[in-house]
Amino acid sequence: MNQRLLALPLLALGFLMSASSTVFAAEVSPLKIGAVFPLTGSYASYGKGCSAGLKIALDEVNAAGGVLDNKVTLLSEDDQSDPTAGLNAAKKLIDVNKVDAILGTFASSVTLPILSYTTQIGIPVLTLSGAPEISQIGRRTHLVYRFVATEGVFGESYAIYAHQSGAKTAYVLATNNAAQLDSARHFTSRFTSLGGKVLGQTVFEPGMSSYRSELTKTLVGKPDIVLIAGYTDDAVTLTKTLYQLSPTTRVIGPLYELSDTYLRTVGPAVAEGKLATDATSAEGSPAYARVLPLYRQITGDDPTSNPYAIIDYDMVITLALAAQAAGSTDPNVFTPFIATVANGPGKTVTSYAEGLAALKAGQKIKYEGASSTIEFNESGDLKHMMFKTFLLTGGKVVVKGTVSP
Amino acid sequence: MTYLIAMGTQTGLFALLALSLNLQWGYTGLQNFGLVGFYAAGAYCYALTTTLLGWPTAAGILAAMAVGTLLAYPLGLASIRLRIGFYLAIVTLGFSETIRAVLVNEDWLTQGTRGIAVKLLFPGWGAAGNQTAMFGLILVAVIAVYLLFERVGQTPFGRTIEAIRDNEDAARSLGKPVTGFKIQVFMLGSAVTAGAGALNAIYVGYLVPDQFLSIITFYVWMAMIVGGSGSNRGVVLGCLVLVLLLEGSRFLKEVLPAALLFSDQRMAALRLMIIGLGLTVIPINWPRGLLGRKEL
Amino acid sequence: MIAFAQALANGISDGALLAMVALGITLVFGVARFPNVAHGEFLTLGAYGAYWCSSLLGWPLLAAVGGGIVLAIAAGLASYALVFRTVSQRPVTALLASIGLSILLRGAITFIAGSQQVSYDIPLWGAWDLAGLTLLPLDVLVTIASFVVILMVHLVLAKTPIGTRMRAVADNVELARTSGIDPQRINLATWSIALAVAALAGMFVAARTAISPDLGWNLLLPAFAAAVLGGLGSPYGAILAGLIIGLAQNIATLWISETYKVSFSFLILIAVLLIRPSGITGRKEMAR
Numbered sequence: 001m002n003q004r005l006l007a008l009p010l011l012a013l014g015f016l017m018s019a020s021s022t023v024f025a026a027e028v029s030p031l032k033i034g035a036v037f038p039l040t041g042s043y044a045s046y047g048k049g050c051s052a053g054l055k056i057a058l059d060e061v062n063a064a065g066g067v068l069d070n071k072v073t074l075l076s077e078d079d080q081s082d083p084t085a086g087l088n089a090a091k092k093l094i095d096v097n098k099v100d101a102i103l104g105t106f107a108s109s110v111t112l113p114i115l116s117y118t119t120q121i122g123i124p125v126l127t128l129s130g131a132p133e134i135s136q137i138g139r140r141t142h143l144v145y146r147f148v149a150t151e152g153v154f155g156e157s158y159a160i161y162a163h164q165s166g167a168k169t170a171y172v173l174a175t176n177n178a179a180q181l182d183s184a185r186h187f188t189s190r191f192t193s194l195g196g197k198v199l200g201q202t203v204f205e206p207g208m209s210s211y212r213s214e215l216t217k218t219l220v221g222k223p224d225i226v227l228i229a230g231y232t233d234d235a236v237t238l239t240k241t242l243y244q245l246s247p248t249t250r251v252i253g254p255l256y257e258l259s260d261t262y263l264r265t266v267g268p269a270v271a272e273g274k275l276a277t278d279a280t281s282a283e284g285s286p287a288y289a290r291v292l293p294l295y296r297q298i299t300g301d302d303p304t305s306n307p308y309a310i311i312d313y314d315m316v317i318t319l320a321l322a323a324q325a326a327g328s329t330d331p332n333v334f335t336p337f338i339a340t341v342a343n344g345p346g347k348t349v350t351s352y353a354e355g356l357a358a359l360k361a362g363q364k365i366k367y368e369g370a371s372s373t374i375e376f377n378e379s380g381d382l383k384h385m386m387f388k389t390f391l392l393t394g395g396k397v398v399v400k401g402t403v404s405p
Numbered sequence: 406m407t408y409l410i411a412m413g414t415q416t417g418l419f420a421l422l423a424l425s426l427n428l429q430w431g432y433t434g435l436q437n438f439g440l441v442g443f444y445a446a447g448a449y450c451y452a453l454t455t456t457l458l459g460w461p462t463a464a465g466i467l468a469a470m471a472v473g474t475l476l477a478y479p480l481g482l483a484s485i486r487l488r489i490g491f492y493l494a495i496v497t498l499g500f501s502e503t504i505r506a507v508l509v510n511e512d513w514l515t516q517g518t519r520g521i522a523v524k525l526l527f528p529g530w531g532a533a534g535n536q537t538a539m540f541g542l543i544l545v546a547v548i549a550v551y552l553l554f555e556r557v558g559q560t561p562f563g564r565t566i567e568a569i570r571d572n573e574d575a576a577r578s579l580g581k582p583v584t585g586f587k588i589q590v591f592m593l594g595s596a597v598t599a600g601a602g603a604l605n606a607i608y609v610g611y612l613v614p615d616q617f618l619s620i621i622t623f624y625v626w627m628a629m630i631v632g633g634s635g636s637n638r639g640v641v642l643g644c645l646v647l648v649l650l651l652e653g654s655r656f657l658k659e660v661l662p663a664a665l666l667f668s669d670q671r672m673a674a675l676r677l678m679i680i681g682l683g684l685t686v687i688p689i690n691w692p693r694g695l696l697g698r699k700e701l
Numbered sequence: 702m703i704a705f706a707q708a709l710a711n712g713i714s715d716g717a718l719l720a721m722v723a724l725g726i727t728l729v730f731g732v733a734r735f736p737n738v739a740h741g742e743f744l745t746l747g748a749y750g751a752y753w754c755s756s757l758l759g760w761p762l763l764a765a766v767g768g769g770i771v772l773a774i775a776a777g778l779a780s781y782a783l784v785f786r787t788v789s790q791r792p793v794t795a796l797l798a799s800i801g802l803s804i805l806l807r808g809a810i811t812f813i814a815g816s817q818q819v820s821y822d823i824p825l826w827g828a829w830d831l832a833g834l835t836l837l838p839l840d841v842l843v844t845i846a847s848f849v850v851i852l853m854v855h856l857v858l859a860k861t862p863i864g865t866r867m868r869a870v871a872d873n874v875e876l877a878r879t880s881g882i883d884p885q886r887i888n889l890a891t892w893s894i895a896l897a898v899a900a901l902a903g904m905f906v907a908a909r910t911a912i913s914p915d916l917g918w919n920l921l922l923p924a925f926a927a928a929v930l931g932g933l934g935s936p937y938g939a940i941l942a943g944l945i946i947g948l949a950q951n952i953a954t955l956w957i958s959e960t961y962k963v964s965f966s967f968l969i970l971i972a973v974l975l976i977r978p979s980g981i982t983g984r985k986e987m988a989r
Contacts, residue, residue: 045818045913048670048815095407113609113610205960209909210711494736495926496974498922623800678809681807
């Protein structure tokens with residue numbers, strides 16, 4: 001008798017509670033982010049660091065209270081360095097996990113098929129890929145944001161730095177993918193316009209066990225400097241042999257290739273004298289200072305080995321701030337805000353908490369990231385930026401100066 | 406829902422490949438390890454004819470099938486010369502790798518690693534509409550090819566090629582033009598494979614040579630074995646199992662208790678280990694596959 | 702002219718390594734009667750084994766090399782016992798299982814070691830200039846070592862009782878059995894030798910380049926081309942074919958693009974097979 005009487009009010013209470021939580025939940029669904037990047041396959045060596053960068057950012061956002069008072073979830077999928085697997089991974093994240101954005105895509109060959117899908121359904125993609133085709137898609141759809149300089153701009157930076165270092169003749173070794181080939185193209189035209197001479201170009205397949213024939217061709221004309229447009233793994237193989245064949249020939253490449261990891265793998269003798277450039281120019285930023293120890297703690301590495309990890313961090317923060325600023329986790333609403341919070345004008349903020357506070361106070365913000373001053377043009381590419389130049393010497397990567405391609 | 410349709414489409418694409426392979430291996434005993442080369446050739450032919458030349462979809466698919474048939478001719482010739490099965494396997498493997506190398510290097514034609522965008526099937530229909538239409542198209546293709554190959558299996562042609570598989574010398578001594586049959590089987594199978602490539606191009610929407618690595622050929626072999634080589638119904642089922650294995654393993658991290666969750670990279674490696682384990686154990690313990698008629 | 706001589710020198714280096722890998726593949730084929738797609742993974746394991754022994758455990762060079770060989774043999778024999786022995790009568794099944802195994806092993810290596818590249822800590826000497834020809838001491842060392850290994854295998858096969866029995870089993874298992882040879886023991890011996898050679902090949906490749914989970918897999922295609930070119934099952938064919946392909950690839954790049962290197966090895970293979978369908982040594986496989 002007592003139980004029946006109790007049941008009714010309890011039921012009513014339960015109903016009221018679930019109804020109210022539904023009402024509150026209906027206002028804003030939590031932000032869900034999908035990350036698609038290589039954890040296995042040819043580009044996998046960058047994967048571990050990227051995971052760490054994403055985690056650091058996610059923790060920071062949720063520690064500050066999340067987006068629109070909801071915790072943010074981030075789901076990662078391996079693209080296996082393969083376009084079809086990457087596309088299926090993106091589809092799974094979008095259709096099954098209902099993510100509101102995709103970020104972290106790495107290889108252009110994976111990003112482009114994903115874009116052919118995401119642009120149909122209005123999901124924004126924040127990418128690390130360097131191929132020029134992506135800019136065209138960005139200009140057309142405003143659904144792609146590239147958080148790296150295009151490889152073409154990298155190519156120009158090598159040309160300027162090489163010229164500055166006194167090299168008159170150069171040879172180009174490029175790995176066989178769209179981004180690096182574009183980089184090589186831009187290097188060649190810029191270097192030539194600066195008065196230098198490019199003796200030739202050889203495209204190489206990554207992952208081979210011997211590059212003697214490629215290097216023999218490279219050294220025929222005794223170039224002052226060799227551009228290696230590629231990634232750390234092949235740079236290790238190529239430069240070790242190159243060093244034995246001709247220790248005085250200089251080498252230039254991107255910092256993500258001739259990185260700390262590269263230095264540690266080949267040793268100070270081989271690494272001595274190598275030139276590198278990098279578009280990330282925010283080592284002095286408060287954001288970077290905050291992320292650095294956390295990254296070291298998780299991976300045991302230095303972020304200069306993997307600037308992509310820091311860029312991934314910025315992607316998450318920017319996305320979170322965009323949704324917060326837009327007051328919505330619907331991609332149709334918040335996507336334009338990605339450029340808004342990155343470009344400003346507004347109060348300069350360097351952390352999610354700072355940005356959140358400013359937005360809640362009704363202010364406009366301009367996020368300055370740990371990887372660079374992020375500002376987008378109408379193609380979703382980063383606006384013209386400075387490049388830092390580096391010299392690998394005495395077992396260290398040393399900053400030399402800046403160039404402006 | 407769209408993910409399921411996408412997975413259905415992926416299964417259908419594999420099924421077309423597996424049916425072709427079944428015709429070549431299951432029925433005729435030819436070890437074709439160069440499937441992905443024809444898949445790639447068909448895809449690129451479709452993309453180039455429809456994008457560069459502006460041909461309509463149907464013409465593009467037919468062009469792809471024609472290219473597949475033409476490219477199969479040298480392999481057909483090779484299969485006659487190479488009586489030792491594994492030799493044909495290696496040669497066909499090298500053939501498909503060469504096709505990929507050409508796709509990468511002759512970028513004046515193929516755009517190389519820059520890739521080619523492929524138009525939507527029905528540009529006005531939006532994403533969901535196109536996905537569904539694509540699935541419908543592939544379903545029709547699979548049914549058509551299935552019926553065709555079932556029919557072929559029942560004709561004298563079909564009986565002859567099975568005789569070639571079981572005892573080539575006997576077939577030859579009975580006066581059967583073994584040479585001609587082998588070439589025809591290669592060409593017919595490759596026409597279907599290349600046609601599937603064209604459909605794949607529409608499905609993915611953007612082509613790069615890296616999509617066509619030899620691992621895909623290996624996956625299709627596995628699907629065929631799982632389903633049971635020799636049985637067309639079986640190989641289609643095998644493709645379903647394959648896609649479940651490849652895509653289902655993504656959900657591993659959502660199912661494992663949090664304590665067992667490793668780092669992202671380790672989880673990805675674990676997923677590959679599970680796929681590898683499945684692909685090792687299945688051919689051993691289920692040699693006849695699910696619906697197969699003949700022991701391997 | 703100098704360019705041609707340089708291509709020859711480079712070709713001998715590359716060819717010797719290829720010969721070692723092809724030799725391992727063909728030895729296994731001789732007794733197991735199927736091409737082992739997972740063979741590359743044993744190269745990788747050998748390379749990693751030596752690396753872990755020297756870097757993590759601090760063992761000296763020879764001990765580390767031994768460690769790498771032991772790891773490869775252990776993994777290989779385990780694969781044989783758990784996987785390949787059960788399908789010894791079904792070659793195509795074994796081939797397919799070996800494909801699955803290669804994916805499994807590469808996943809396992811990535812799981813344990815991560816996908817970041819590592820390198821041996823060996824000194825790099827400057828190149829020697831011999832009348833315009835550039836030779837790398839490290840390459841020369843590796844090439845000589847490769848030939849030593851090949852010679853040792855030859856001596857075992859030709860001069861030792863067990864080698865004779867290995868050749869007998871590879872040639873005709875039934876006949877060997879009736880001669881009182883225990884095929885099982887010989888299988889183990891052959892596998893072990895093939896795995897040891899694979900491990901060493903892996904270490905040599907790693908010494909010239911670096912160590913990563915895909916080390917062996919990347920070499921597989923040209924190695925298979927060489928094994929088939931030489932006639933599957935024929936050790937001397939594999940050695941010769943490896944050298945031929947190494948030389949041909951390097952000479953060809955004087956005219957064609959580097960990126961066609963692997964395709965070129967297949968072109969050679971097809972050309973030769975058209976004339977001699979059983980490979981260079983013309984070893985005829987029994988009709989199945």
